[in-house]
Amino acid sequence: MNVLQIVRVVSTVLWGLTLFLFFRWVGLAVKQKSRPSGKALWPAGVTLLGAVLTTTLAAGLVFIHPQERGVVISALTPKGYRERPLEPGLRWVVPYFEYVVRYPISKQTYTMSATTEEGQRFGDDSIEARTKDGQRIFLDASVIYSIDPDKVIQVHLAWQDRYAEDLVRPLVRGIIRDVVSQFRVDEVVSTHRFELQQQVFERLQQKLAENGLLLHDFVLRDINFTPEYAQAVEQKQIAEQQAQQAKFLVEKKRQEAEQLRQMAKGEADAKIIRAQGEAEARLIQAKAEAEALRLLAQVLQENPELLTYEYIQKLAPGIRVMLVPTDNPFLLPLPEMEEEVPLPAPRPTPTPAPEGEGE
Numbered sequence: 001m002n003v004l005q006i007v008r009v010v011s012t013v014l015w016g017l018t019l020f021l022f023f024r025w026v027g028l029a030v031k032q033k034s035r036p037s038g039k040a041l042w043p044a045g046v047t048l049l050g051a052v053l054t055t056t057l058a059a060g061l062v063f064i065h066p067q068e069r070g071v072v073i074s075a076l077t078p079k080g081y082r083e084r085p086l087e088p089g090l091r092w093v094v095p096y097f098e099y100v101v102r103y104p105i106s107k108q109t110y111t112m113s114a115t116t117e118e119g120q121r122f123g124d125d126s127i128e129a130r131t132k133d134g135q136r137i138f139l140d141a142s143v144i145y146s147i148d149p150d151k152v153i154q155v156h157l158a159w160q161d162r163y164a165e166d167l168v169r170p171l172v173r174g175i176i177r178d179v180v181s182q183f184r185v186d187e188v189v190s191t192h193r194f195e196l197q198q199q200v201f202e203r204l205q206q207k208l209a210e211n212g213l214l215l216h217d218f219v220l221r222d223i224n225f226t227p228e229y230a231q232a233v234e235q236k237q238i239a240e241q242q243a244q245q246a247k248f249l250v251e252k253k254r255q256e257a258e259q260l261r262q263m264a265k266g267e268a269d270a271k272i273i274r275a276q277g278e279a280e281a282r283l284i285q286a287k288a289e290a291e292a293l294r295l296l297a298q299v300l301q302e303n304p305e306l307l308t309y310e311y312i313q314k315l316a317p318g319i320r321v322m323l324v325p326t327d328n329p330f331l332l333p334l335p336e337m338e339e340e341v342p343l344p345a346p347r348p349t350p351t352p353a354p355e356g357e358g359e
Helices: 003-032 038-060 149-158 160-180 185-191 193-210 227-302 305-313
Strands: 061-064 068-074 089-092 098-104 108-112 127-130 136-147 213-225
Touching (some): 003 038, 003 061, 061 068, 098 149, 149 160, 185 193
Antiparallel strands (some): 061 089
C-alpha cells in the first residue's frame, strides 16, 4: 500500500466518522427536543475538517508507475496543460485545478488477422492488397509499438487515447498496400517476402515516429490468396511435383544403367586380371619346369649312373633278377628279394578196384 492509498483510506475513515458524529448530534437534538450545545457538535467539526484536508491532499497526490507517464491538464496555465509530463513516482498537482491523464509507455501490440477473435477487431480483419501483376492477396500482420516517453504530450494533443485505432491501424494497412503493389505475387510469397517486410517496417517506423510512437517490430504473420489463385497454384505445384517425379525416375534409371555398366566393367576387368594371372602362372610354371629339366640334364650329364639308380628304384617289388652292366652276359638272382615258394603237394594216385567187386 503506497502513501496515496493510505491518505485515501484516512480520508474515507474521517468522512465516515464525521457523518457518525453529525447523526449522533442530530439524535441528541431530537431526544432533548432542543438544540444541543455547540460543544457537542465540536467533534464532528474537527473530523469534518480532517476529512476535507485529507481529501484535498489525496486529490493533489498522484503516483505515476514506471510503465506510464502523466499529462497534467491544468486550469492554471495559458495552454491548459503542463509542458512536461509527470515522471514515475509520487507527484503533486494542484487539487481541483489540475488532473492527470495517464499514458502507457510499455510495448503494445496491434494485430489484424483473418482469424476470428485473434486481432483487435472481431471477425476477418486481414489486409487486402493487390500485387504488381494484379493478384489479390490477404495479409495478417502484427505491429509492436509504444509511446515515446518524451512525446507523450504530443500524442495526447493529437490523438488522446485514439492513437491505436486512428493512427496505427490506418498507417499499417496503407503502407502494406503500397509496398505490396511493388512486387509480383510469387515474389511476395517466396523470394522477396523479407524485403517486403523490411520496407514496411522502415516506412511505418518513420510515420509512427512523426506522431510520437516508437515501432519495435513488424510481423507479417500470414499471406492468403483468392480461391481461384490458390487452386491455380496448387495445380502448378502438382505439375511441378510430377515433373520432379519423372525427373527422379529418369535419374534413377540412369543410375541403375550406370551401376550395371560399372558391374559389367568390373566383371570384365576381373576376367582380364584373372586371365593375366593364369597366363603369368603358366609362364612361371613353364619357366620352372624348363629350369628343372635343365638342372636334371646337367646332373645326368655329370652323373650318368644316376639314371640307372633311379631306374632300379622304380622297379616293382616282384622283380627277381638283378641287372648287370651291358658287357656282362649273366642275369643273377637278387638274394635279398628271393622268397621260399612252397611246392604244391603231390596229388594221390587213385587205387584200381579189384576185379569182381564192382559187379
